[in-house]
Amino acid sequence: GIQVEQSPPDLILQEGANSTLRCNFSDSVNNLQWFHQNPWGQLINLFYIPSGTKQNGRLSATTVATERYSLLYISSSQTTDSGVYFCAVDEGGSEKLVFGKGTKLTVNP
Amino acid sequence: DAMVIQNPRYQVTQFGKPVTLSCSQTLNHNVMYWYQQKSSQAPKLLFHYYDKDFNNEADTPDNFQSRRPNTSFCFLDIRSPGLGDAAMYLCATSRGVFANTQYFGPGTRLTVL
Numbered sequence: 001g002i003q004v005e006q007s008p009p010d011l012i013l014q015e016g017a018n019s020t021l022r023c024n025f026s027d028s029v030n031n032l033q034w035f036h037q038n039p040w041g042q043l044i045n046l047f048y049i050p051s052g053t054k055q056n057g058r059l060s061a062t063t064v065a066t067e068r069y070s071l072l073y074i075s076s077s078q079t080t081d082s083g084v085y086f087c088a089v090d091e092g093g094s095e096k097l098v099f100g101k102g103t104k105l106t107v108n109p
Numbered sequence: 110d111a112m113v114i115q116n117p118r119y120q121v122t123q124f125g126k127p128v129t130l131s132c133s134q135t136l137n138h139n140v141m142y143w144y145q146q147k148s149s150q151a152p153k154l155l156f157h158y159y160d161k162d163f164n165n166e167a168d169t170p171d172n173f174q175s176r177r178p179n180t181s182f183c184f185l186d187i188r189s190p191g192l193g194d195a196a197m198y199l200c201a202t203s204r205g206v207f208a209n210t211q212y213f214g215p216g217t218r219l220t221v222l
Contacts, residue, residue, distance in 0.1 A: 033210060041197050043152070043213040086151060088211075095140050095159060095205045099151035 002027045006087055006100035013077050013107050021072040021103045023087030031090035032063055033097065034072050038083050046072070046085075077107045112136050113214035115200050121220045122190050130185040130217045132200030138212075140205035141183040143175060146197040146216075158183060159205055187219075195221045 003026040013019055025032070034046040047054050051065040058077075063070040074081055084104050088097040114133045122128040132141065140159050144152035156165045158177045172194070174186040187194055197216045203209040 031209065035213075040215070041146075041199075041218065042215045043199065043201075045210065045212065048210045095203060095209060096142075096154060096157065097211055101151050 002029070002089060002091055002098050004087060004089055004098055004100035006085075006103050008103060009101065010104045011106070013105070015077060015079060015107055015109050017077050017107075018073070018075045019077060019105070021074070021085050021087075021105075023070040023072070023100055025068050025070075025087075025089050027068070027092075028065065029089040030093050031088075031097065032070055033088050034061055034070070035086045035088065036081075036083050037086060037102070043086070074105075077105075079107050079109055081105060082107045113200060113202055113212055115198075115214040115217050117217060118215060119218050119220070121222060122187075123222050124191065125189045128187050128190055128219065130187075130198050130200075130219070132183045132185070132214055133181050134200075134202045134212075135181070136202055136212065137180060138202035138204050139180075140203045140209075141177060142201040142203075142211065143173075143183070143185050144199040144201065146199055148196075152199055155185070190219070190221045192221050195219055 005024045032050045035043045047061040049061045049063045053062045058075045060073045084102040086102045088099045142157040143155045146152040155169045176184045199216045200214040201211045203211045
């Protein structure tokens with residue numbers, strides 16, 4: 001099956017810093033999503049981005065489908081950005097998602 | 110404006126005592142999913158329904174069952190919970206067609222005593 005690797009596994013920032021999270025995947029995809037899991041455990045959709053670039057406030061994402069990677073950019077980080085960021089891709093064009101292991105982000109005040 | 114609702118948010122059960130978790134959605138999506146997430150791990154798909162078509166993952170234990178009585182509701186039954194079944198259980202939905210987005214509920218945290 002498809003493999004999804006996220007890096008770095010852990011990231012510690014001071015409030016106001018910028019960061020880039022990476023997701024590599026081993027096969028072509030029709031679906032790629034970035035999620036933020038908050039401290040209460042809920043997975044929040046950030047982006048649906050199988051290709052191209054999107055921006056939403058301080059967050060933006062870019063997927064280069066031909067090179068099989070996606071990047072999530074967080075600018076001017078805030079303590080509320082803390083949590084785990086997951087990348088997930090579809091498996092073989094199905095309705096199922098395969099998750100990476102996540103990047104744990106800690107933003108200190 | 111809740112779209113995917115899970116009840117209860119926290120569930121405590123005893124070893125071997127059956128438990129049922131519920132999920133409902135207001136999105137009228139065709140597909141509903143159940144994931145198990147243990148501490149510091151990624152969500153793991155247990156099974157999903159595409160309409161009434163049930164799809165079990167190969168490594169989902171028999172101890173886990175599911176019911177989808179209608180489009181809006183889906184239940185996860187754990188017949189005899191063990192200590193290893195303590196986890197966050199996440200329900201998600203999607204339209205199920207090409208290039209679809211999954212939307213997650215807030216989860217139910219299960220504790221097994």
